[in-house]
Amino acid sequence: MQVDLATFWPKILEATQETIVMVAIALLFAVVIGLPLGISLVVTRKNGLLENGPLFKVLNGIVNFFRSIPFIILLVAILPITRFIVGTSIGTAAAVVPLVFFSAPYIARLVESSLLEVNPGVVEAAESMGATPWQIIYRVFLPEALSSLVLNITIATIGLVGASAMAGFVGGGGLGDLAISYGYQRFETNVMIVTVILLVVIVQTVQTLGNYISKAVRRR
Amino acid sequence: MIELHNIEKVYKKNDQTIRAVDGVNVSIDKGAIYGVIGFSGAGKSTLLRCVNLIERPTSGEVKLDGEDLTQLPKSKLRKERRRIGMIFQHFNLLESKTVYQNVAFPLLLDGKKGKQVEGKVKELLEFVGLADQAEKYPEELSGGQKQRVGIARALVRSPEVLLCDEATSALDPQTTDSILDLLRQIREEYHITILMITHEMQVIREICDRVAVMEDGKVIEEGTVFDIFSSPTHQTTKNFVSSVMNDKIPESILQALDSTRHVYRVTFLREQASEPILYRAATQHHVEVNVLYGQITQLQGEPFGSLIVEFIGGEKEIFKALHSIQQSVTVKEVTRDAS
Ligand SMILES: Nc1ncnc2c1ncn2[C@@H]1O[C@H](COP(=O)(O)OP(=O)(O)OP(=O)(O)O)[C@@H](O)[C@H]1O
Ligand SMILES: [Mg+2]
Numbered sequence: 031m032q033v034d035l036a037t038f039w040p041k042i043l044e045a046t047q048e049t050i051v052m053v054a055i056a057l058l059f060a061v062v063i064g065l066p067l068g069i070s071l072v073v074t075r076k077n078g079l080l081e082n083g084p085l086f087k088v089l090n091g092i093v094n095f096f097r098s099i100p101f102i103i104l105l106v107a108i109l110p111i112t113r114f115i116v117g118t119s120i121g122t123a124a125a126v127v128p129l130v131f132f133s134a135p136y137i138a139r140l141v142e143s144s145l146l147e148v149n150p151g152v153v154e155a156a157e158s159m160g161a162t163p164w165q166i167i168y169r170v171f172l173p174e175a176l177s178s179l180v181l182n183i184t185i186a187t188i189g190l191v192g193a194s195a196m197a198g199f200v201g202g203g204g205l206g207d208l209a210i211s212y213g214y215q216r217f218e219t220n221v222m223i224v225t226v227i228l229l230v231v232i233v234q235t236v237q238t239l240g241n242y243i244s245k246a247v248r249r250r
Numbered sequence: 251m252i253e254l255h256n257i258e259k260v261y262k263k264n265d266q267t268i269r270a271v272d273g274v275n276v277s278i279d280k281g282a283i284y285g286v287i288g289f290s291g292a293g294k295s296t297l298l299r300c301v302n303l304i305e306r307p308t309s310g311e312v313k314l315d316g317e318d319l320t321q322l323p324k325s326k327l328r329k330e331r332r333r334i335g336m337i338f339q340h341f342n343l344l345e346s347k348t349v350y351q352n353v354a355f356p357l358l359l360d361g362k363k364g365k366q367v368e369g370k371v372k373e374l375l376e377f378v379g380l381a382d383q384a385e386k387y388p389e390e391l392s393g394g395q396k397q398r399v400g401i402a403r404a405l406v407r408s409p410e411v412l413l414c415d416e417a418t419s420a421l422d423p424q425t426t427d428s429i430l431d432l433l434r435q436i437r438e439e440y441h442i443t444i445l446m447i448t449h450e451m452q453v454i455r456e457i458c459d460r461v462a463v464m465e466d467g468k469v470i471e472e473g474t475v476f477d478i479f480s481s482p483t484h485q486t487t488k489n490f491v492s493s494v495m496n497d498k499i500p501e502s503i504l505q506a507l508d509s510t511r512h513v514y515r516v517t518f519l520r521e522q523a524s525e526p527i528l529y530r531a532a533t534q535h536h537v538e539v540n541v542l543y544g545q546i547t548q549l550q551g552e553p554f555g556s557l558i559v560e561f562i563g564g565e566k567e568i569f570k571a572l573h574s575i576q577q578s579v580t581v582k583e584v585t586r587d588a589s
Pocket of ligand 2: 294295296416
């Protein structure tokens with residue numbers, strides 16, 4: 031099957047851009063929600079800085095709940111919420127909402143595991159110096175876990191790239207949408223191949239960049 | 251001045267209760283180096299952590315210059331903690347910060363900045379001998395160097411008290427000595443009260459003034475280092491003392507003993523060690539004295555030691571000689587099955 035090259039490349043370019051924008055915005059919101067959530071999971075747990083059993087149970091429950099819903103179901107299930115937040119249930123903006131719901135709890139878990147790796151002895155040392163809980167979070171937990179946080183957020187970003195491809199189902203735009211509407215529904219194999227290659231390139235780039243940043247911040 | 255009154259710490263696990271610290275009373279004079287020794291699980295760390303309330307005692311009072319820290323609200327307690335530095339067995343440095351930043355960390359918490367911080371940090375790095383390592387990261391340092399950073403960090407706010415939890419246990423003997431030297435120097439230059447816990451009696455002998463022996467959460471013996479080393483009463487204490495005093499009689503000597511020989515352990519304290527007591531008794535009563543084994547060392551700058559000696563001569567003369575020696579030092583007969 032022949033493809034019209036004049037419309038082919040601009041379309042690919044636009045889809046790539048949409049994917050990147052979608053992932054970037056979703057990531058931003060997911061981190062803004064997931065980071066404090068992950069921190070809260072660490073400090074409210076038993077023997078944590080601000081131990082609070084009931085709060086921990088609630089947060090933990092919420093995270094588990096959202097983590098157990100497959101993205102494709104989440105996508106459809108929260109359509110009313112999406113419509114409420116962005117005013118529409120189709121398009122790139124609409125795709126961002128379920129992506130955030132999908133990614134934020136995941137990031138919370140990843141942040142939690144990064145922070146739990148921080149040597150408890152160092153936290154104790156800070157406590158012995160009279161550091162406030164906020165100082166311990168800001169001056170001990172986050173800098174000590176930074177390298178690991180970067181790696182984990184890289185993993186979450188790659189998860190988002192994958193999920194964003196599924197957002198094609200709500201007409202979310204991006205490479206996934208393109209692959210479905212051209213490659214799958216119209217049997218344009220070339221489009222399919224190019225999309226997959228581009229997704230691979232994006233994932234590789236993100237991982238390489240993540241590894242690099244993680245190393246660079248290890249000693250800062 | 252630190253006073254611990256009836257400190258108790260009880261942990262409840264499932265339906266089990268562990269009395270980690272069980273009614274401890276200790277008072278530590280200003281400027282003293284106070285040691286707490288005990289086997290693993292005796293409750294030493296728990297007790298130490300009760301002093302700055304990193305661990306809240308289940309009951310009891312922790313008084314720092316008369317003020318009960320357990321009664322303070324959290325924010326006040328945090329302020330008081332600035333008066334108490336702490337160092338750890340595994341150093342607990344921030345891996346993501348340089349040596350300089352680690353030492354400056356407590357000042358950063360206080361919101362201090364600029365020249366004031368720089369001067370103090372440099373002074374302390376100089377003091378611990380790490381002025382040329384300021385830009386290194388902890389993972390590039392040896393254990394001894396890391397502990398020096400820990401010490402500099404603990405001292406940077408000029409605390410009045412320094413708490414040491416097994417500060418030398420992760421270090422080799424030579425490095426241990428250098429860290430102990432440093433602690434001694436700290437006391438001299440900064441007049442800080444030091445409370446240190448350890449399971450190494452050698453550490454106690456090297457630098458402590460007083461020592462408490464802990465077992466099962468209780469202090470079973472307490473006193474000056476000299477008294478505890480020269481006349482331990484509790485069996486655990488005796489074991490600790492003999493672990494460093496090397497006062498066990500070698501098997502070869504014990505094997506050679508029989509009822510015809512007169513072998514005694516003579517224990518010298520302080521100025522007794524400098525007098526020719528044995529020689530005098532021997533010449534006066536016409537017996538020969540043969541030293542089989544023993545040592546004389548220094549404890550807190552005072553001589554102390556015990557000798558295993560054999561008296562050779564007539565029964566009567568030996569009896570007289572022993573009698574005259576007993577006027578000034580402790581003498582105990584050594585038999586094959588005893589120590
Ligand atoms: N957080 C805790 N929860 C439950 N039990 C604890 C806790 N901390 C300490 N214990 C128990 O309290 C007792 C004393 O522990 P502690 O750490 O004070 O001993 P230690 O004398 O410092 O021993 P070591 O020489 O091994 O460091 C031990 O039986 C220990 O298992
Ligand atoms: Mg301990």
